[in-house]
Amino acid sequence: AQKITQTQPGMFVQEKEAVTLDCTYDTSDPSYGLFWYKQPSSGEMIFLIYQGSYDQQNATEGRYSLNFQKARKSANLVISASQLGDSAMYFCAMRERWGYQKVTFGTGTKLQVIP
Amino acid sequence: EAQVTQNPRYLITVTGKKLTVTCSQNMNHEYMSWYRQDPGLGLRQIYYSMNVEVTDKGDVPEGYKVSRKEKRNFPLILESPSPNQTSLYFCASSLQLRTNTEAFFGQGTRLTVV
Secondary structure, three states: OOOOEEEEEEEEEOOOOOEEHHHEEEEOOEEEEEEEEEEOOOOOEEEEEEEEEOOOOOEEOEEEEEEEEOOOOOOEEEEEOOOOHHHHHEEEEEEEOOOOHEEEEEEOEEEEOOO | OOOOOEOOEEEEOOOOEEEEEEEEEEOOOOOOEEEEEEEEOOOEEEEEEEEEEEEEEEOOOOEEEOOOOOOOOOOOEOOOOHHHHEEEEEEEEEOOOOOOOOOOOOOOOEEEEE
């Protein structure tokens, strides 16, 4: 079973608009962490934001926020005021307390910001 | 500066010629792992290590070997590379037993096997 599902292979957004990248996950571990990474065309993996399974509030980091809906097992990334530099691949990932701390990644969403 | 360093960044090799991709971290992290990234498949874990001399298979270990003789280093060995191992490889490290710590990634190694 897919543990992390990103159903949007590619998305377009107009510059300065907000965009939501979807991520659903599957786990029976009550303790887990959810992460989003950005991978620009240069290839490096850049950590964006983290949400813990016990966190009461949605995580925010500058223009990035995580819409965490635990009952629905979703952890969508919201980017506000998109910039051209936001064009990249975005990966959702999960780390469970069980399973030897393995980090499982989704297949990614390619975001393109249009001027 | 906290970092994970992989070498080489780019490598083109021929089928069957043994190669090693090095990975080193300076953050005293216990947990290290190797991933390969292929289009449409995201990142898949090859091997991981929870500490020195402790390694285990990830999701796609076939054709790879690793070792963890020192805490900071976690090399990936391809004994007899084949074209289906052409991929982008990442090494990552993180603190052990902490779900709330991100994985720090190396810059990636783009491997082509011809």
